[in-house]
Amino acid sequence: MTSSDTSLPRNIVEGFGETLDALAQGSALTRPSHVTRLLSQVDVLTDSPEGFEFLLGHMGPLVEAGIFRDGPWEHPERLVPALVAGTLKAGGQTTLMEILSELRLLAIARGEIRNRSVTAEDAREFLRDVLVNSLNLLFPGETEEDRTLDPAVRAKIDHLMGLLRDEVPLEAIKSALATEIELICHQRPIVTRRALEIISLVKREVTLDASGEADRRLRHFLEAVYGPSPGSVSRSPSEYRAYLESATSAQLEEESRALAATLRDTGLAVWPHALLARRVASEPELLGRLLSLSRKGLAELEEHAETVAGLVDETIHPSSARAVYGLARLLDRGLLSHQPVREGLGRIGSLDLAPEVAEAISSARPESPRTPRQLLLADCLCVLGQPLGLGQGRNPTCQSARGISLWSRHAPGKLLEMIRTVARTNDLGMRFEGTTIRSSLVGQGLLEPENLDDQLDAVSLILVPHLDRIYNEMMRRAGGRGEDPHKWVNPAMYGHWIPNGFAAAYNAITGTITDYPTFLRTFYATHHPDYNRGHDLAYPNPVGIFLTSSSGALIGFHAVSILRVRRVEGQVRVFLYNPNTEGRQRWHADISPSVVGHGEEPGESSLPFHQFASRLYAFHYNPSDAGDLDMVDSDAIAPVEAAARESWGRSYQWLTPAVS
Amino acid sequence: MTPNTVALLGWSLPAIESVQKSGRPYVVVSFPDFEAYAAEHDIPFVAWNYNDWNEKSNALQLQELLAPYDVQFAVPLFEETVEWAGAVNSLLRDDPRLLNRGYLFRNKAMMKRKALLAGFRVGLFEEVHSRDQVHQFMSRLNEAELQLEGEDDAWVHLKPFSAAGTVGHKLLKSHAAIDERTVDEDFPCLVESHLPGQEFSVEAFIHGGRVRFMNITEYVKLGHSNHVPASPELEAKRPRIREATERLVTAFGIEYGMIHPEWFLTKDDTLSFGEVACRIPGGHIFELIERGHGFDPYQALVLCSDPATSDEELEQFFPDPTRKPESYAGCVMVYPKPGRVTGLEVPDELKEDPFFESHTLVPPSEHKVPEGREGFGNHYGTIFFRGSDPARMRELLVHYQDVDFFA
Structure with a gap:
């Protein structure tokens, strides 16, 4: 204990000690109730810097007593720095547990406690990455988020950031900041807000030296913006x-x-x-x-x-x-030479917007004096110019973003026509198996309208709510057919560019994996240059992938598009478009697509073919390309299957023996 | 020597943990829902549905299921398991009256009649089968109170025969309230006149028909707040309360375990009997006893329920009854006000209070619905206090039972 304990209320210090003892002596049966009470005391302690020091001094006993046991923070080696900021802001017990989690890493970094899986150096690196990913918390500004944050939570976060800042001097994160900005910019996103925000923070908060590699890289961006x-x-x-x-x-x-x-x-x-x-x-x-x-x-x-x-x-x-x-x-x-584009832009430029559409655009861009129509037209240029710069924001609408990107590349006239329709009528119709689905007449999709993250380009902002509802309705209608409904929905939604062959890893009725080797062989035979006679994809292939946590547990499904497959420096890689705003999204413990360094075009990300294959759950193909599946080596697919079984495969029952 | 094996009737994690710590062999008997958890945590478990009672599901079957565990006695943890414990103990000890005593605790009208016969002051009560009978009961009370035109009606409490604590309890203050607040499902039930005085409960640990330890829990507001030990004013009446409790034990023929009677005491020292239960009391009373007296009441309950426990063991286990309390442990159970449960706000004033110990309030979105087997109501969390001044304790409990924590 430190001498500053004296300034803490005696009842809290004593109560904390007693609850900590009760937690240490209790079994798993009563742990949740002890933890709840302990957190109410941690709540008081985290209201002051002295309380933080006190807690930091007690991390050893807290960890021993099992404060993190059986919970999401149990294994420090599995935590993700990029998620810390969001969790800190969540409030309540979540904020308190996250604070304790950082204090544990801080104690490890200082060598005050030891952990079997995390060294002091690992812990310092983790905390550095936390700071890089929590810049808004580190340098509280006037962002919208800050205004809505509970002041009590804000104060706790400030105390924590103060401690972390002492541990990880800003100088040490310069290089990480520079890399962050470079990698964001390399992807050429349409919405550049995050890069601009970091650059603005650097300008405000970081002193750049005359020399130094990281300083030079940061100054490059400061000059580019200021x-x-x-x-x-x-x-x-x-x-x-x-x-x-x-x-x-x-x-x-x-x-x-x-x-x-x-x-x-x-x-x-x-x-x-x-x-x-x-x-x-x-x-x-x-x-x-x-x-x-x-x-x-x-x-x-x-x-x-x-x-x-x-x-x-x-x-x-x-x-x-x-x-x-x-x-x-x-x-x-060269799109202006394409008559439907020239015409489409002209029509949007003279459009009367539906009031709801105009309101949606204005309220997302309150700082701009431009009219909603002008903002929409401006972002039409971006969407047509940067099809791989489109992002879904913080919305669960990867399917819709993927559609807009695909149409921008291969059907820009159709896309502009859809934009025009929605902008004028706030409604959209799409054909599905002989009938027309109108977005205004069907139920909610994955997106809850009130939860829409509006940090999107204006095109996505107005189109996505409609596409999302239509996609959802198509999925509903195609459900219950005994196969993955994407088989019918993807070609209907995205258009005739999608081939009719469809393979899914699992049986949609039974939820079992029935013939994974054939699934993999089909993918290799149609997509891998060693087996498909080196043919390239003509159009993006919308595919479904499994996302798993770093421990391998299935988190969910995600939609990406395969753009091309290339051999780069002796390794076959899949190049893809990920509608997630960040192409570096981690898919699994050791599977994170790269966005630079392997010949990626701006906005593309890439993975080695076998890693990509091990995440795949559904794809389209042209059946006439499939050829002889036995050509595909068992040696090639066995490790892929092993990786699949060890991660998302644990959530399914497998009906086939492993490839030997 | 290995202690006797206990069957815990009902699912209570703190009770299980306490028995585990004591080293006594045990088996938990509860609803099949808990079987998976029990298996995962190596808890000896017999699945039993207490709501089914028929030729295929009765105490004889339960006895058979318990046989492999060599159970020597059963302890009821919750209201609905009391007669099952009576039945199992009757069989184990070959004493049919134990089952009848179980029923005595489960039927509030029968319980009050027994108390009346034993010479206790109880309210006027009746078993009623319809709303009309409640009206008649209230009219007769008004008559007895010599009500004049325009005066208020006598208060009537309506209680289910066999629910725990305050569950289903309705206070009817007028004829109009009878029509507004009763539903057909309430009947049949017990109605009784309002008992005046300060309400408190007693937790008496009994072995061999003798009270071995007696705690008094002071109710600041029934179902909302209480503290242990009671204030010096109430503790001053301890001899009187102890005498009455011992008489109750004798009258009810209780030999082993614990009873939890609720009493009313008026300023002129009139003590009235409210009701009595023999299970874990609600309102966090066991937690307060542990903090206020420094022993594990779950272990005390099991120890007292085992006829084989020796007097020496009991003397060693319970604290010296003449010991002055170092501090008072109190709690407020927080109920959100209707329609206002969006977020949790714990005021700084509470966090900074020197009596504040901890709380279990969680924002409604994080709130887990409590397991339905608990005998007390569905409050959203509890605030625990501890301090040396009983007057300040009472003040805090009164204050915080009206604070709205859910903005």
């Missing part, structure tokens, strides 16, 4: 606008080059990009330079200069600056 060009670096937006008005052509040239460089490097378009784009909207040469277009993009710009100038005027504004990057990629894709 001083991307000589003209904008020390000017306010209105001063910069005035500067651009009177700038010489050489100055405009220089601004374009500088802003193009940061756009190319980071994918981050900020207000100077927007102001310069507006200034040079009718000067294709400068605009082309600013947008850092490919040759194809330049040709496109030249051909449709007037359309582009109109689009810039309508969509680009400091509060919708990200559309500068979207426009650039749209031009590079």
Whole structure:
């Protein structure tokens, strides 16, 4: 015990000691009730820094007594730093247990207690990652989240962050912060908020040295956001606008080059990009330079200069600056030469929005003075330009996001038509087996409307609620047929790009795994270059994967799309689109797709083929491609099956013997 | 020598843990729902549905199921297991009257008649089968009270014959209330006149027909708050209360175990009998006894229920009755106000109080529905206090029973 104990209430210190003894002496039978009472005392102790020190000094006895036993925090080696912030904010017993969990790691890091699976170095690394993933808590700002947080919980988190900060100096997390920003930016998301927030925190809270590798990397992003060009670096937006008005052509040239460089490097378009784009909207040469277009993009710009100038005027504004990057990629894709796209954008640009749609867009972007229609059109450019930059936000709507991404790539005209329909009528109809399903006439989908995370692009914001309801209705209608309903729903939902062959790992009626080797062989035969004569996919293949916790327990199902399969440095890898906002999402203990380093395009993530196969539960294929399944080596699939059985497979009954 | 094997009738985790700690062999008899948990935690278990009583499910069958465990006595933990314990003990000790005593505890009208015959002051009571009979009962009470036109009706308590504690208890203060608050399912039941005075309970641990330890639990508000030991004012009446409790034990013929009578004491020292139970009392009373007196009341219950326990063991087990209490242990059971259960707010004032010990309040979303076998009502959590000043304790209990913790 430390001397600061004296400032703590005697009844709490004594009561804590007694409850701790009761917990230590009790068996599993009464542990839950002792833990509940102990947490009410921890609640008081975590109201003060002295209480935190007291608890930190008692982590050994607390762990021994079994405070974490049989609960989600039991094994410190299985905890995930990225989840800590959310759990801390949950309130109640959850917050208290999470605080104790961090204190245990802190005690391990300081060498005050020992753990069989976590070394002091592991613990320090974990706490560093917690800080990197909890920046909003570390540097409480004026975010919406902070405003709704219970002040008592806020105070507890502050005390904890204070302790962690002492243990993990900010300097030590510079490199982790730089990596975080780089990897987010590398994926070129449409919604750049998280990257911009971290950069803003770094600007506010971190002192950067002149030397140092991490400092240099962070400064690169700071400059990209807060001083991307000589003209904008020390000017306010209105001063910069005035500067651009009177700038010489050489100055405009220089601004374009500088802003193009940061756009190319980071994918981050900020207000100077927007102001310069507006200034040079009718000067294709400068605009082309600013947008850092490919040759194809330049040709496109030249051909449709007037359309582009109109689009810039309508969509680009400091509060919708990200559309500068979207426009650039749209031009590079040559989509304006595609008549349905040109026409579709024009129609959306002159649309009367349904009041509910306008309200949804405005309330998600309260800071923007632009009209909802202008914001929608701006994000149409992004969605068409960055199909792999689409994310589902914190919504359970991976299916819908995957659809929008697929249509952006392969049916942009159809997508714009859907956007237009929803924007005007707040309703959407899709055909399913001879009848039309109208979103306004069917029940709720996976998404609870009041829980929609609105940090989405405006296209997703208005489309997803409708797609989600329709998808759910299709699943309902296709249920009970004795097979996984995705077999019928995916082709109906996404369109004729989806082949009709369908394989599922498990039997939908019995919930058993009936013939896993054939399932795997079919996947290898149709997708692996060693067996499918090296054919590439023509269209993205919507597939279902199992997500498991680091301990292997089945967490749930997720929808991704296979984009391509390639041999990279001797290893066959699956490249995929993950509608989860973060392509680095962990799928299993040691299975996390990479987003860079193996030839991934921005927005793609990739996994070695066998790892991907071991997560798969359903995919589509063209039956005529399947060929002779026996060609697929048992040696190739045996380890895949073993990995499956050891993780999600534990939640199912297997009716086939393991591949020998 | 291995102690006698006990059958615990009813599912109580603290009781199981206490018996485990005492080293006594035991078997738990409870509903089949608990079988999986028991197996997982190596708890000797006999699945039994106490609600089924017929030619295929009776004490003889239960005795057969218990035979492999060499059970020598049974202890009822909850109200619904009391007559089963009586039946099993009757068979084990070959004494049919034990079963009848079990019934005595399970029928409040029979219990009151017995108390009346033994010379206790009880309220006026009747068994009623309809709402009309309640009206008649109230009218007769009014008559006896010489009610004048416009004066309030006499208060009538309506209680199911065989429910634990306050379950199903309705206080009817007027003829109108009889029609508004009773439902057909209430009948038949017991009605009784309102007993004046301060209500408290006694937990008397009995062995060989003698009271070996007697705790008095002071009710601050029935079903909401109480503390152990009782205040000095009430403890001053201990000899009188002890005498009455011993008379009750003799009259009811209780030899082994524990009884939990509720008494009313008026300012002029009139003691009235409310009712008596022989199972674990509700309202966290066992937890308060453990904190207030420093012994494990579950172990005490089992020890006293075993005829083979020696006087020396009992003397060693119970604390010296003349010992002055170091502190008072109290609790408030928190019931959320209707329609207001969205989030939990524990006021700083409570957390900073020197008497505050701990609480078991959880936000409603995290709240786990308590196991339905417990004898007390469905409160949402409990606040525990401890301190040396009984007056302050009472003040706190009175204050916090009205605080709304669920914003």
